[in-house]
Amino acid sequence: MKLTPEQLKEFDALGYLVFPDCFSEEEIAVLRSEAEAIYASNRKEVWRETSGAPRTAFAAHTYNEAFAILGSHPRLIEPLEQFFGEPVYMHQFKINAKAAFEGEVWQWHQDYGTWKRDDGMPEPRAMNISVFLDEVMPINGPLMFIPRSHQQGTLTAGHDKATTSYPLWTLDKATVTKLVDDGGIVAPTGKPGTVLMFHGNLAHASPPNITPYPRKIVYLTLCAVSNHITKFNRPEWIAHRDFTPIVPRADDALLQYARKARHAA
Amino acid sequence: MKLTPEQLKEFDALGYLVFPDCFSEEEIAVLRSEAEAIYASNRKEVWRETSGAPRTAFAAHTYNEAFAILGSHPRLIEPLEQFFGEPVYMHQFKINAKAAFEGEVWQWHQDYGTWKRDDGMPEPRAMNISVFLDEVMPINGPLMFIPRSHQQGTLTAGHDKATTSYPLWTLDKATVTKLVDDGGIVAPTGKPGTVLMFHGNLAHASPPNITPYPRKIVYLTLCAVSNHITKFNRPEWIAHRDFTPIVPRADDALLQYARKARHAA
Numbered sequence: 068m069k070l071t072p073e074q075l076k077e078f079d080a081l082g083y084l085v086f087p088d089c090f091s092e093e094e095i096a097v098l099r100s101e102a103e104a105i106y107a108s109n110r111k112e113v114w115r116e117t118s119g120a121p122r123t124a125f126a127a128h129t130y131n132e133a134f135a136i137l138g139s140h141p142r143l144i145e146p147l148e149q150f151f152g153e154p155v156y157m158h159q160f161k162i163n164a165k166a167a168f169e170g171e172v173w174q175w176h177q178d179y180g181t182w183k184r185d186d187g188m189p190e191p192r193a194m195n196i197s198v199f200l201d202e203v204m205p206i207n208g209p210l211m212f213i214p215r216s217h218q219q220g221t222l223t224a225g226h227d228k229a230t231t232s233y234p235l236w237t238l239d240k241a242t243v244t245k246l247v248d249d250g251g252i253v254a255p256t257g258k259p260g261t262v263l264m265f266h267g268n269l270a271h272a273s274p275p276n277i278t279p280y281p282r283k284i285v286y287l288t289l290c291a292v293s294n295h296i297t298k299f300n301r302p303e304w305i306a307h308r309d310f311t312p313i314v315p316r317a318d319d320a321l322l323q324y325a326r327k328a329r330h331a332a
Numbered sequence: 333m334k335l336t337p338e339q340l341k342e343f344d345a346l347g348y349l350v351f352p353d354c355f356s357e358e359e360i361a362v363l364r365s366e367a368e369a370i371y372a373s374n375r376k377e378v379w380r381e382t383s384g385a386p387r388t389a390f391a392a393h394t395y396n397e398a399f400a401i402l403g404s405h406p407r408l409i410e411p412l413e414q415f416f417g418e419p420v421y422m423h424q425f426k427i428n429a430k431a432a433f434e435g436e437v438w439q440w441h442q443d444y445g446t447w448k449r450d451d452g453m454p455e456p457r458a459m460n461i462s463v464f465l466d467e468v469m470p471i472n473g474p475l476m477f478i479p480r481s482h483q484q485g486t487l488t489a490g491h492d493k494a495t496t497s498y499p500l501w502t503l504d505k506a507t508v509t510k511l512v513d514d515g516g517i518v519a520p521t522g523k524p525g526t527v528l529m530f531h532g533n534l535a536h537a538s539p540p541n542i543t544p545y546p547r548k549i550v551y552l553t554l555c556a557v558s559n560h561i562t563k564f565n566r567p568e569w570i571a572h573r574d575f576t577p578i579v580p581r582a583d584d585a586l587l588q589y590a591r592k593a594r595h596a597a
Contacts, residue, residue, distance in 0.1 A: 168505050172542060205470035206519055211543070240433050244544040252543060254471055274542045277437060278476070278517060279509040 068142040070149055078150075082217035083255070083265035089142055090198060090260035090321070097325040099200045099259070101133045102162050102283055112304050114232055120169030122232055124162045126304040134160070134285070136324055141315035143196045143287055146264060151192055151291040154312030158182065158193050158296065159288035159305065162200075165208040170276035172230065174237040177216075178288070179267035180224045181236045186306045187298030191221065191267040193290035199261040200283035205254060208276035210263065210284070213243070215250040217266035238270060246270050289313070333407040335414055343415075347482035348520070348530035354407055355463060355525035355586070362590040364465045364524070366398045367427050367548055377569050379497055385434030387497055389427045391569040399425070399550070401589055406580035408461045408552055411529060416457055416556040419577030423447065423458050423561065424553035424570065427465075430473040435541035437495065439502040442481075443553070444532035445489045446501045451571045452563030456486070456532040458555035464526040465548035470519060473541035475528065475549070478508070480515040482531035503535060511535050554578070 068089075070078070078084050106113060106121035113124045128138030137143070138160055147155050164170060178195060182188040203209050224236040238246075255263055265271065276282055290296070295310040333354075335343070343349050371378060371386035378389045393403030402408070403425055412420050429435060443460060447453040468474050489501040503511075520528055530536065541547055555561075560575040 168508075172540065175542070206476060206517055206539075208539075211471060240544070243433075247544045252471055272542055274471075274473075274539055275437065277440070277537055277539045279505070279512045 068145050070146050075150075078264070078266070081214045082269040083212050083214070083263060085255045085257065086262040087257050088260055089262035092259065093325050094321045095200055095259040097133050097328050098137060098285065099283065101131055102200055105131060105162065106164060116166070116169055116171050116232060118169045120166040121164040122171065123164065126160055126307070127162055128157065128160045129304070133321070133324055133328070134162070136316060136321045137198065137285060138287060139313050139316050140321060141318050142262070143198070144289065144313050144315040147194055147196060147289045150194070154292045155289040156292050156295065156310045156312060157287065157307055158186075158188070158290040159307065160286070162283060162285050165273065165276045165282040165284070167279045167281045168277060170208050170282065172275050173273045174227055174230055174235055175243045175270055175272040176224065176235050176237045177221060177268045177270055180221055182267065182296070183221060184236055185298070185300055186296040188290065188294060188296045190294050192294040193288055194264060194267050195286045195288050196262060196264040197287070198285045199257055199259050200285060201281050202258055203256045203261070203282055203284070204280065205256060207278045207280040207282040208273050209254040209256055209282070210271055210273050211252050211254045212265060213246045213250045213270040214253055216246045216270040217268040219246065219268070221268060243270065333410050335411050340415075343529070343531070346479045347534040348477050348479070348528060350520045350522065351527040352522050353525055354527035357524065358590050359586045360465055360524040362398050362593050363402060363550065364548065366396055367465060370396060370427065371429060381431070381434055381436050381497060383434045385431040386429040387436065388429065391425055391572070392427055393422065393425045394569070398586070398589055398593075399427070401581060401586045402463065402550060403552060404578050404581050405586060406583050407527070408463070409554065409578050409580040412459055412461060412554045415459070419557045420554040421557050421560065421575045421577060422552065422572055423453070423555040424572065425551070427548060427550050430538065430541045430547040430549070432544045432546045433542060435473050435547065437540050438538045439492055439495055439500055440508045440535055440537040441489065441500050441502045442486060442533045442535055445486055447532065447561070448486060449501055450563070450565055451561040453555065453559060453561045455559050457559040458532050458553055459529060460532075460551045460553050461527060461529040462552070463550045464522055464524050465550060466546050467523055468521045468526070468547055468549070469545065470521060472543045472545040472547040473538050474519040474521055474547070475536055475538050476517050476519045477530060478511045478515045478535040479518055481511045481535040482533040484511065484533070486533060508535065
């Protein structure tokens, strides 16, 4: 997948892009059922809400074939190779559950704030590109972005270890209010298969999910290889230390896998 | 304000009605600033979130002139008199804050479940009619309704005293899931001055507000006079014991008050 000049311009201005219908339902269905199986397992990579519901599963591309394919899918890898002008490696891979009724808040933060402080990543030359596994609606805990906030650089943040089970460098209320005064808030929604890419300094959050509708999203954090991390404070399955450039697979790799899986079932 | 036959039919089917532009910005602005003053006060009627932010202020129509006018406003009283076919009294009056960044969840519930169990209200012949003081958006903790759920009668509920500072008879996940399978979820939004009326058995909830946008809504709970409560477990400023029929004021009473207040300032 190649970004157009218009898309690059929009990204520069707003800090994010939305790609509807990037993956087909046939491709997504297999990921959705594999994600449920991972959440039901007892792996250390599966973090839970205080209620016990799944919150996020790390590093599934290292132990699950369907997510391994997604982790080197050309529709996700190529736009970021293009944007950074060099090969990328996988800094982090997670499947966020935002479980029905149980999914808790992700506080306001910039991703690069954590990658810099915790992992010693030199520059914000890494980015999330995410894939909706369920329909994301206004009501089931969508991501909220503050457009244009990526232009502010890396802002002062506090290390919040208390609000949820996952420690995060978060922005305070005065900072968020100022950013929102300037940029507003958008909450991109869409069918399963929608893809979002957003700048490492784009301020974002997501509210709890109080509905019966689950809202699973896969996040690939792709980092320019020359910008690899320099501190190894977090477990390697949270902040990877394998800086090998990802070689994109064939565009139909996930589709072929889904068909094989269906025939085997 | 008189409900049309079409509106009555829609209400019977869905359990709620939305009235955009019911109050003008001039009328709403005075209520908004009075509400902020009430939240800043130390009255026992003001309940707070665990963070200390305001959650709800009860009975403001008994100690604040602007809210006294709203509590007998013909645009709110007359539709319910018409619907119940008799005069109404004020069972409960609250200004819910859903404060910026701090507003917590209201769990899934039916209002009549609480009025029946706690207050001994004989029949679901009472209803909330609510007025938006701020803009209600998809992102700042809107009310979520399950359309048609009012047709299920009063459902089994549990008394949740733990989730928030306010005890509530709440529906369990299986019940909510079944209701949503049948009716879906709607989250009515609108400018300040929008009015919602919804059946006492309509299942509803509202998520936390993680944005810098406050979301104040005033709720008048109006009960048919012949259906007054029979148990007095809750303080009289939460579940009123004055069953005097409300006499609607002139339609411009709030506007006149707002103009006088502005001249006095």
